[in-house]
Structure formats: C-alpha cells, structure tokens
Amino acid sequence: MAIETRSRKVFNICNLIILTILGIGFLLPYVMIVSASLTDEGEFLAHGYSILPRDITLSAYIKLFQGDLTVVRAFFNSVFLTVSGVILHVGTTTLAAYPLSKKKLVGGKVIMKVIIFSMLFSGGLIPTYMLIVNMGLKNSYLAILLPAMLAPWNCILIKNYFTTVSEALEEACKMDGGNNLTVFLRIYVPTSKSIIASVVLFTAVAFWNNWSAPILYFDSRHSDMLPLTAVLQQMLQENVNPSGGSVGSGFAENEKMATVVISTLPIIIAYPFMQKYFISGIMLGSVKE
Amino acid sequence: MDTLMEKKKKHNKKVYVKNNFGLYLMLVPGLLSMIIFTFVPMYGFYMAFVNYSPSVPLFQSEYVGGLWFSLMFEDPLLWKMVRNTLVISSMKIFIMFPLTIVLALLINEVEVRLFKRVFQSVSYLPNFISWIIISGMMIILLDSDNGILNQLILAFGGKPVSWYSDPSKWYVILLLTNMWKNIGWGTIVYIAGFSAIDTQLYEAAKIDGASRLRQAWCITLPAISPIISITLILTVGKIFQDDFEQIYALVGENDILSETTAVISTKIYQYASTGRYDQFPISTAMGLVQGVVSFVLIALSNMTAKKLGYESLW
Incomplete structure (x- = not known):
C-alpha cells in the first residue's frame, strides 16, 4: 500500500509537470504577439522578435490610431459584420430548429436530410463565386451575410434541445390561444437560453474570424470594407510569402503584431462567457435522448 | 382496409400541414438561403464540361465533354495536391488522434481541481483563435532573419533555417499548428465520456490493489472505447478534405512551399481571387471530384458508425 501511494505521488507530480509544460506551450504564443506589438521598431530591426519585450513602447498602437485609420475602420467593419451576422444567422437557425424539433412535422425527416447534405456537399467555391457576381452582390456585405444563414450543426444542437422542452407548457400556452410563433417566442426561446447563448457565441466567433469570403468578394477598390482579420491577412502576406513579389503593406512589424493583438482581444474577452455556456451546451446537444 | 388506412393517413397529414402552416413558414428564411447559395450554385458544375470564357454565358459555351477531367488526371499538380491532402490527413489520424486520447487521460488523472480547470480553459482557447492570428504567431517564431526559432538555433551554434522557403519542414509545421489549435478542444468528448463512468468501479479496483495505469487501461479506456471508435471512423471519413483556412492563412500564395503545402481548395481560392478565368473549368x-469523393467517404463512415450501433448524422 505504501509503495502504491508513493508511485501515485510520483505519477501525479510527473503528470502536473507534463501538463504545465504543455500549458506554457499553449500560452506562449499570446505572450509573443503582445511582446512583438510592444517592441520598438529600432529595437526590432536590431534584435528581431523576442519572447518577452526588452523595452516597452505603445508607439505601434498609437500609430494605428493616428495614421490612416485602416485598422480602426476594419475593427468597426468587423463589429458590424459580427453583430448583423449573429442576428441574421442565429435568428434564422433558431426559427428553423423549432419546426424541425416537432416529431409530427410532415416532411421533417426529409428536410433534416437535405440540411445534413448541404453540410457535406456544396456547389464549390468557383460556382458560388460566379453566382454572387451574377446576383450583383460583389462588393456588398450581403455576399457575406446571406449565404448559409441556416447553420446545420447549430440547428441540430438547438433542435435537440427543443425536443427536451416540456409539452405541458406548450399545451397550456396553446390553450390560451397562442399560435406556433407565440409558443416559440414565449416558451421555447426563454427555456433554451443557454444553448442559444452558446450558438450566439460560436456564430460571433465565426464572423469575427471570417477573412476568406471578404477577401474574395471585395475587390481592391473596396478594401476599406474589409473586416479586421481580412486586413490582417493582407498585412501578413509579405511575411509568409517573402519571395512572392507581393506588394508591401506599408505597416511596420510592430504595427502588424499590434493588429494581431487587437483582433485576438475580443475573443479573449468573450471567452470566459463562452466557457460558461459551451460545455453545458455541447454536452446537452450531443446527448440525444 | 389498407387503402382506407392510407387514405386516412394522407388526410391526416394534409390536415396537419394546414393547421401548422406557421411551422412551415418558420423554415422559409433558412431554407431559402440554403437553396440559393448552396444548391443553386451546383449548376456551375457545368463549367467543368465546357470551354469557358467570361464573355460568353455559361450555357452557350462550347461543350467539351470530359476533356478537363482527362487533362486534370494528367496534371502532376493534381497528384501532388492529392498526396499532400492524404499525408496531412494521415498525420491527423495516426499522430494527433491518439495523442488527443492520451492528453484526455492525463487531464482526467489530475487531482488538483483548480489546475485541471485552468488547464482545460487554456487548452480550449486556441479553438476560437483565427488561423490568421496563428499565422501572425508563426511569423514571430519562423521568420528567417528575425524569428525566435532561428535566434535559438544560432544561440546553440546551429545553422538558421529559412522556414518560409523550405517545403520539407511544412508537413510537421502544419501538424504542430493543427495540434496547438485543436488538440485541447478534441479532448472534450473524451472528458465527457469519463464523467459518465461509475466511480464505484475505481473504488473496487483500488481495493483490489489495481495501480493507476491498470485502472486507466482496464476501466477508463474500455468505457470510452465507443467514443474512440466513432471519432476515429469520422476522422478517417474526412481524409479527403483539406484544411483551406489553415494552409492559406499560414503560407498564402507562397509557391516555393507548394511541394508540401499545395492542396485543391487553396489552389481554387487562388484562381478565384485573382480572376484566373482560364483556370476556372479545370479547377x-x-x-x-474532391467534393464527390469526400462526400462518399463521409457518408460511408457515418453508415459504418450506424451499423456498429453508434450515433451518426443520419
């Protein structure tokens, strides 16, 4: 027994050491971007990047907020896209999840199959791109907001949650003369706050992080419409493609890294709130009856 | 009798639809968006069968049959892209998949509550971080003149590596960055499985003098083996899908690295964003082809999961 507890102690300590090292590995990249954004340009040219900043200066941030305001504008574009995207997509998805949660819904199974099919197979990038161009949606935020309003995975999560809502409540509301929409708004949405909250957060993160569609659909004359991560993608091009002859972005390295930090910040701020919801939300969603 | 019953059923259905018309209206916005932007574009697949030029409407273009398909299979670029996709997916299956289970087991063994919670939070966070931000982090590490890795290599007397022009390094870089972003999140399903295990089993094992390793091997692993198999089946099903976001964010249009980083989705994006119309039909x-093959594989893997009695998509 004594040997057992001793080996157990040794194991526990080793385990904690391994996980601590891994945890540092998970955290270090954030420290690196913050350090790089706080490093003075001259210092950077002399010594390169460092894990911890040698000298702290806010000059990169000040420049971003005083210069041509590309980054500030992009930040507000991102906020606009994220807010309108969340309202449209979560609204549509939740609305669709309600009828699909009804077992008796005629045709419900077929519709569910179509939704799952759409998740696995689509028209492909070039045909979709051509359609957007033909519809006159190029250089419009609608090109990003209108497609895929019904998010299959989120829809399944909400639908599964809806099936657990008590039918007695629903009957009572219907007795009082409520129709489907009032039942949905008065009973289902309030009792499913936690799962809807996690879908809101997932959707918000997806919109905040969306850069490939904006870059594809906005041409160079409309680059002032780009959201933050898209602007960042273009800033970093010359770094990841050093010999590709790509045009320099005109941003110093510390300004680029300050932009990286600015685009990470909202996610980090929202993360504790997300955590509260996503674990319970995902578990509930995946545990089907 | 039978027909009467059927008639009645049909009638009931009609009544249901009539009485619950509102329910169907609620589906309209979502389905409309799906039909217009996911299903309608499928007409564009016709482009793969014609001699396309942007000045001629698609359906008036000259029909060339399977020409692009035969040209495509002769194109060495295609085979390079297929190889890269398969190598990257295999690394996920053979290296990342088992390591995720190991990590979940290690997290499960932590007895200090606070440590466990903090570690979980820290390891889930990268799942929400954009690949573009990770690209910024990688530049700090990998830049050939100023990057931290080369500074370290120099400090230890090694020869600096030009990471962004050496394709041989990129399979590993792609694997490691993928692990940083996704391994923590991947442990969630297993940890959920652990919480469902009856703690009495461990008590009994302890009384019998079973060591920690033995408990993990004989109780924990078998208990989560259904989760392991379904995750494995679904991961294998995705073998033909490439990770556009990751690769395009990390290397962009860097052609020097294409030997190991070119995949079909990034190539197509590159053609579309630069308006290379001549390349539209072949891409x-x-x-x-990639879409059909991945769809069949995913459908097969889901059917397998269902046959084995697990939850599946349909």
Missing part, C-alpha cells in the same frame, strides 16, 4: 472539375 471546378478538381473541386467536383
């Missing part, structure tokens, strides 16, 4: 053909 549409490539996208179509």
